[in-house]
Amino acid sequence: MKNKITIALVVFCFCFGWYGLAKAEFQTEQFLDIYEEYTANEQKELAGELERYLSGIGTGIGWASFAWKIKTICQPGKLAVTGTQQISMLRVLVKNYPEFKKEFLAYSLLRAYEYTFPCNTQEPK
Numbered sequence: 001m002k003n004k005i006t007i008a009l010v011v012f013c014f015c016f017g018w019y020g021l022a023k024a025e026f027q028t029e030q031f032l033d034i035y036e037e038y039t040a041n042e043q044k045e046l047a048g049e050l051e052r053y054l055s056g057i058g059t060g061i062g063w064a065s066f067a068w069k070i071k072t073i074c075q076p077g078k079l080a081v082t083g084t085q086q087i088s089m090l091r092v093l094v095k096n097y098p099e100f101k102k103e104f105l106a107y108s109l110l111r112a113y114e115y116t117f118p119c120n121t122q123e124p125k
Contacts, residue, residue: 029101051083
């Protein structure tokens with residue numbers, strides 16, 4: 001019975017929760033535009049939600065890099081990157097490589113990490 005309730009709750013949250021806005025299919029440009037709109041209109045709570053969403057993706061990138069021992073990102077060990085800093089990293093990447101505007105957000109963030117904290121080169125892959 002507990003499993004059925006848990007599954008129903010997960011399905012409900014997926015279907016009726018933040019699905020409309022916070023989704024993995026964000027394009028980088030779309031995400032940055034929405035973030036800019038929120039900050040311009042002083043909607044700090046919504047901008048903060050987007051920062052936390054981006055931080056979650058960044059945490060996943062960090063753990064995957066650590067667990068799989070991937071050495072494309074050489075972030076200093078004691079440095080904690082905030083959502084605001086990740087947005088800045090994305091802006092720099094898009095400014096220097098406009099083709100990343102149309103890429104999925106998570107992919108662009110990975111490349112922004114590689115660009116910001118390179119091990120060998122500054123060129124995103």
